[in-house]
Amino acid sequence: MQTVIKEKLQYAVAENISVPHMFTTRKGGVSHGHLSSMNIGTRRGDSIENVRKNYEILGKAIGFDPKRSVHAKQTHTDVVRIADESLWGAGLYAPDLSDCDALITNTPETALVIFTADCTPILFYDPVTGAVGAAHAGWRGTVANIAGKTVQAMETHFGCRSEDIHAAIGPNIGPCCFETDRDVPDAFFGRYQGDIGAFLTEKNGKFHLDLKEINAWLLRRAGVRSIDISTHCTACDPDLYWSHRKIGAQRGSQGAIIVCKEKG
Secondary structure, eight states, rough: OOEEEEEEEEEEEEEOOOOSSEESSSSSSOGGGGOOOOOOOOTTSSSHHHHHHHHHHHHHHHHHOOEEEOOOOOOOOOOOOEEEEEGGTBBBTBBOSOOOOOEESSSSTTTEEEEEEESEEEEEEEEEOOEEEEEOOOHHHHHTHHHHHHHHHHHHHHOOOGOOEEEEOOOOOTTTTTTEEEEHHHHHHEEEEEEEGEEEEEETEEEEEEEEHHHHHHHHHHOOOOOOOOOTTTTTOTTTOHHHHHHHHSSSOOOEEEOOOOOO
C-alpha cells in the first residue's frame, strides 16, 4: 500500500490495482465538529451538503464523478449486488439500495463505494475483463465469506477468472485491538473448523482475531493470487482513521472506492 497526500487530503492506494481507487482516511474534507473532516457516511449526522462536497474532493483526487457512484447499504450481510448506470447516485443523490455489503460492476465510469470504521474494506480488479468490486467485511461478513462470494459473483456475472483478479485489503481494526469474547471465534470455528486457529490468539479468556489475514486466506481459497494488505490498524490511530471501538457512535465513516474503466 502507498500513502498519497494531496494538500490536506490523505488516502492509500494498492500497488496491484491500476484503475482509480482509494482507501480514505478522516483527513482532507469539509465536515466539522466531531465529524472533522473527511466523513463519507450519509448516516453519521453530517449534512448532505458536506458529504457531497467530500465526495467531490475525492472524485477530483482520483478521477470519478460522485453522481456516477453507487453506495452499498451495509447490514453485515453476504449479499453481493451488481451495479450499473441505472443505479448511479444510489445512496448519495438517489434512493438507497436494498441491503448489500458488496458491489461489483463492469460498467465504465461506475464508482463503487463501501464504508468502514474498523471493519475490513476489500477492493477487487480484473485487468482482463475490466470488472471491479468492493466489499465491506465485518466479522460477520468475514464468517459468511463475503470476500470469496464477491470473487464468485465476478466469475459468474462477468466471466472473470479468480486467478486474474487483484485484491487489496485496506485498513481495519488489527488483532492488536480486536478483542472479543468466545462467541466470535466460535462462529469462525463453526464455519471453518480448525483452519481458523492460525489467525487468532487467546489471552486471559479474551480472543484476538486477525481479520485481514482471515480475509486474505479466504481470497486465496477462492483462487485469488494477487493480494495487497494494509498494515494499518484503525483503532491504533483514531486521529487518522474513524474507529468505532475507539471513538464510539459519535464518529464518521471512511471507506474504499474503486472506479471501472474501459479496457485498454
